[in-house]
Amino acid sequence: MSKSLLIITRQAPWSGPNAREALDIALAGGAFDLPIGLLFLDDGVFQLAGNQHSAAVQQKDLTANLQALPLFGIESLYVSSRSLSERGMQLDGLSLPVQNLDDAGLSQLLDQYDQVITL
Secondary structure (H helix, E strand, C coil): CCCCEEEEECCCCCCCCHHHHHHHHHHHHHHCCCCEEEEECHHHHHHHECCCCHHHHCCCCCHHHHHHCHHHCCCEEEEEHHHHHHCCCCHHHECCCCEEECHHHHHHHHHHCCEEEEC
């Protein structure tokens, strides 16, 4: 049986390679039918913002990668309610359907996965 993997992405899409690397790991694992969850935490919630203009900061757009997640069987998507609130973001403005978790929910989520990677 495959071990489950939770990937925690904490970086904004334009702040370096970590956001893209987290999505690449998720997509690669999904291609091999691994049970994968993806948690958007801290500035990682900015990856879910709609209408990003990545060209303005000379970065590649991650929207296509995010939209491909369900195609690779990655449907366990989570977001920290605290991270959203601290950044003035709302669930209805996100580009993907995600499960909104409070701090207690985040703790329970971490216990559900065999392995956790943070980028």
